[in-house]
Amino acid sequence: MNTSITSITPFLKWAGGKRWLLRSHKMAFDLNGIERYVEPFVGSAAVFFSLQPKRALLNDANAELIETYKAIKSDWKSVLDLLRKHQRSHSDDYYYQVRDSAPTAQATRAARFIYLNRTCFNGLYRVNRRGEFNVPRGTKNSVLLDSDDFELISRKLSKVTLQSGDFERVVDQCGSGDFIYADPPYTVKHNNNGFIKYNEKLFSWSDQERLKDALIRASDRGARVLVSNADHPSIQELYADATCAIVKRHSVMASESERRKLTTELLISIGR
Ligand SMILES: C[S@@+](CC[C@H](N)C(=O)[O-])C[C@H]1O[C@@H](n2cnc3c(N)ncnc32)[C@H](O)[C@@H]1O
Numbered sequence: 001m002n003t004s005i006t007s008i009t010p011f012l013k014w015a016g017g018k019r020w021l022l023r024s025h026k027m028a029f030d031l032n033g034i035e036r037y038v039e040p041f042v043g044s045a046a047v048f049f050s051l052q053p054k055r056a057l058l059n060d061a062n063a064e065l066i067e068t069y070k071a072i073k074s075d076w077k078s079v080l081d082l083l084r085k086h087q088r089s090h091s092d093d094y095y096y097q098v099r100d101s102a103p104t105a106q107a108t109r110a111a112r113f114i115y116l117n118r119t120c121f122n123g124l125y126r127v128n129r130r131g132e133f134n135v136p137r138g139t140k141n142s143v144l145l146d147s148d149d150f151e152l153i154s155r156k157l158s159k160v161t162l163q164s165g166d167f168e169r170v171v172d173q174c175g176s177g178d179f180i181y182a183d184p185p186y187t188v189k190h191n192n193n194g195f196i197k198y199n200e201k202l203f204s205w206s207d208q209e210r211l212k213d214a215l216i217r218a219s220d221r222g223a224r225v226l227v228s229n230a231d232h233p234s235i236q237e238l239y240a241d242a243t244c245a246i247v248k249r250h251s252v253m254a255s256e257s258e259r260r261k262l263t264t265e266l267l268i269s270i271g272r
Pocket of ligand 1: 014015016017018019040041042043044045046047059060061062165166167168183184185186203207
C-alpha cells in the first residue's frame, strides 16, 4: 500500500485523537504487504486519514459517529449544505434547539453531530443515561472550517467498510493480510472511576483483558497488531509478552495552562 500521501485533517475533535502520533511514529504503521487496514476504535479516524489505505474496516461503539462517516461517504453534499445552514443560524438558543432535536434522515443526523462537536464545550462527547447528548455550548462558533474537504473524505471512504459495535466482533474477523490498530479508551486497573466514559457504558478493566485476548487470537491467525494504551504498570503487565515502546505526547484535552505538559503513552506491537 502507498503511504506517501498528504494527511487529511480529521473533521471531528475527539478525546484521545491520534493525529500527534502519526507526526512522530509513522514508521510503526508500515502497511507494506498489508491487504486491509482495521481500526476497531476509530474515533476521529486521525490514523486512517493520515495513512489513507485503499481497503479498510473502521469500527466504533459510537453508532452516531459511524453513521456520520456513512452519511459523508454516500451524500457529502447534503451534509455540507446542512452545515452551512447551521453556520447561518448558530446562536445560544439554536445550539440547544439542535441539541434537543432527534432528526431521522441520515444527512441531517450527521450534520447535527458535526455541528454539536464543533460548537459544544471542548469538543466533548457525553451522553446521559438515555443516550442523549448533554454537553453544553462551548466558546467556538466556527461550524465550517478551512480544512473541510468532505468530497475528498467521501472518496477516501468509498472502499471502506464502516461498522458500529463492540471491538471483539471486528477483531475476531481479522487474520492474515490485516493490520489492526487498536486505540481503546485508556482504562487502567483499579481506576474505573467514570472519567473514561466515551459512551453510555464504561470501558472496564475486563474489556481491556478481553481486548488483549482478542488481539492475541488475531495475531495467531496472522494479523499484524499495533495497540495504543496508557503508560501505566497495569497495562505494561497486561502486555508483558508484547513489545512496548514509550511515546511522548503533549496533553490535548487539558486546560490551556496544562496544554504544553508532556505525558507518555505506550505503543505496543503484538507478535512481531
Ligand atoms: C481513544 S478513542 C479512539 C481515538 C482515535 N484513535 C482517534 O484518533 O480519534 C477510543 C474510542 O473507542 C470507542 N469505544 C469505546 N468502547 C468501545 C467498544 N467496546 N468497542 C468499540 N469501540 C469502543 C469510543 O467511542 C472512542 O471513539
